[in-house]
Amino acid sequence: MTQTFWESEVAEQEQPEMKQAAKAAVSQTAPDADEAPLALSADDFSALEERIVRAVELVKRERQARSEAEERAAKAEAALESQTPLVNQLQQQLRTLRAERDRVRQRVERLLSQLDALEL
Numbered sequence: 792m793t794q795t796f797w798e799s800e801v802a803e804q805e806q807p808e809m810k811q812a813a814k815a816a817v818s819q820t821a822p823d824a825d826e827a828p829l830a831l832s833a834d835d836f837s838a839l840e841e842r843i844v845r846a847v848e849l850v851k852r853e854r855q856a857r858s859e860a861e862e863r864a865a866k867a868e869a870a871l872e873s874q875t876p877l878v879n880q881l882q883q884q885l886r887t888l889r890a891e892r893d894r895v896r897q898r899v900e901r902l903l904s905q906l907d908a909l910e911l
Contacts, residue, residue: 831839
């Protein structure tokens with residue numbers, strides 16, 4: 792247990808030293824941003840400009856499509872809300888008609904059973 796304690800302590804002490812050494816190595820090999828300006832040729836700049844224009848157009852089209860989809864969704868929701876009372880009314884009417892049909896069926900069955908009783 793003592794050995795792992797000393798190993799972890801040594802590793803913790805070495806890490807700051809290694810980080811400083813790595814920073815020094817990077818600063819020596821990589822030039823500062825101020826020293827080496829980004830050089831773009833006219834063709835590269837034109838290609839970049841075209842890509843940006845296409846990206847902007849794509850974003851505009853997507854926003855327009857989203858706006859249209861939201862409008863269609865809002866209209867569909869409004870239509871659904873306006874149809875809800877009619878659907879409820881039709882469901883109630885269907886229940887009433889089914890109940891009436893059952894009553895008529897029962898009456899017809901009684902009449903048929905009375906006719907069968909007369910024939911015996």
